[in-house]
Amino acid sequence: MAYNVTKIKLPKYEEYCEKIKKIWLNNHVTNFGPLEKELENCLCNYLNVENIVIVNNGTTALLLAIKYFDLNVGDEILTSPFSFPATTHAISFIGMTPKFVDIVSNEIPLMDPLETELNISEKTKLIIPTHIYGIPCDLERFETISKKHNIPIIYDASHCMGCKDDKINIFDYGSLSTLSFHATKIFSTIEGGAIICSTKKQKNILEQIKNFGFNNNRSLICDGINGKLNEFQAAYGILKLKDIEDEIEAKKKIHKFYDQNILWNENIKKIKTEYLKHHNYIYYPILVNDAKKVSSELENSDINVRRYFFPLAKDNYKNPSPFPNKSKFVSEHVICLPMGYDLTHNDLIFITEKVNNLTG
Numbered sequence: 291m292a293y294n295v296t297k298i299k300l301p302k303y304e305e306y307c308e309k310i311k312k313i314w315l316n317n318h319v320t321n322f323g324p325l326e327k328e329l330e331n332c333l334c335n336y337l338n339v340e341n342i343v344i345v346n347n348g349t350t351a352l353l354l355a356i357k358y359f360d361l362n363v364g365d366e367i368l369t370s371p372f373s374f375p376a377t378t379h380a381i382s383f384i385g386m387t388p389k390f391v392d393i394v395s396n397e398i399p400l401m402d403p404l405e406t407e408l409n410i411s412e413k414t415k416l417i418i419p420t421h422i423y424g425i426p427c428d429l430e431r432f433e434t435i436s437k438k439h440n441i442p443i444i445y446d447a448s449h450c451m452g453c454k455d456d457k458i459n460i461f462d463y464g465s466l467s468t469l470s471f472h473a474t475k476i477f478s479t480i481e482g483g484a485i486i487c488s489t490k491k492q493k494n495i496l497e498q499i500k501n502f503g504f505n506n507n508r509s510l511i512c513d514g515i516n517g518k519l520n521e522f523q524a525a526y527g528i529l530k531l532k533d534i535e536d537e538i539e540a541k542k543k544i545h546k547f548y549d550q551n552i553l554w555n556e557n558i559k560k561i562k563t564e565y566l567k568h569h570n571y572i573y574y575p576i577l578v579n580d581a582k583k584v585s586s587e588l589e590n591s592d593i594n595v596r597r598y599f600f601p602l603a604k605d606n607y608k609n610p611s612p613f614p615n616k617s618k619f620v621s622e623h624v625i626c627l628p629m630g631y632d633l634t635h636n637d638l639i640f641i642t643e644k645v646n647n648l649t650g
């Protein structure tokens with residue numbers, strides 16, 4: 291038995307077959323079908339937002355969101371390298387220059403607003419912070435910076451499905467937020483993603499960029515790519531969304547078990563992730579002395595941890611700014627523990643004992 295960081299929970303087979311029957315009746319397999327529309331409504335409702343554009347993965351969501359701002363090649367975008375490489379690579383892939391800003395601290399691995407402001411120059415055209423592990427960035431301070439310098443923000447909220455608070459909605463902040471619905475995430479369309487927009491106008495433009503640049507009259511009005519999600523994946527998503535709170539509840543218990551049973555010391559430190567009233571418990575990141583050694587030690591016991599996030603973005607000629615210190619440090623020391631929804635009490639005892647007896 292192997293213990294993985296995530297375990298995929300498929301929707302019930304019979305329910306899925308029932309849901310996709312419609313596709314055989316209407317022969318609509320892709321291109322803005324009724325199931326995609328249904329998923330869009332379900333997501334708007336769940337996330338409490340008005341404008342959402344569903345796309346075929348989280349990287350496409352980032353690419354389209356950046357493209358929306360129609361920048362010039364070479365314009366700088368401030369971002370934190372402590373994220374999945376897709377965040378930085380989306381910037382460089384589209385021809386912009388990522389400029390790295392460090393994270394707040396080893397314990398709060400989020401893009402630092404203070405450093406962000408210090409790094410703003412006349413070349414800065416966009417800011418892309420990531421809500422790592424579902425922890426929200428300092429939304430108010432980023433909002434102030436954005437207004438003061440007139441620079442829009444795209445939040446990479448790939449980890450944030452299910453992260454809610456009574457007082458604020460994290461998706462009300464920034465110009466756009468992107469989500470990933472990859473199979474390993476708490477909500478999934480197998481591959482998929484979305485862009486949450488502040489306005490209907492943004493949504494309309496992003497729908498066009500997602501559809502090769504066509505508008506509703508089949509006129510080409512901008513550059514575009516194929517960012518569409520098909521009906522089979524939309525059906526999968528509709529069913530998965532019904533299950534999300536149960537999965538979060540299961541993961542919450544696993545979090546609590548690790549919290550209470552890991553022997554925290556100088557060599558094993560927790561990264562706190564629960565800042566909102568309703569966290570999604572998607573990852574359980576810890577800091578260890580030697581992440582490489584610890585990973586292979588645990589893997590010898592079939593505990594397949596993940597080094598989220600190592601390596602950071604590709605450090606090549608396209609990216610003149612080196613990785614800042616704290617981002618590099620956390621990247622070299624972090625591992626994420628197994629969070630499969632069906633881990634039993636005995637599984638957790640086994641994993642925790644191995645973690646408590648690490649030599650690395």
Ligand SMILES: Cc1ncc(COP(=O)(O)O)c(C=O)c1O
Nearest residue numbers: 347348349374376448470471472
């Ligand atoms: C922070 C972050 N941004 C972007 C992505 C890219 O999403 P996708 O794999 O759906 O393309 C991921 C994927 O895991 C991610 O973790």
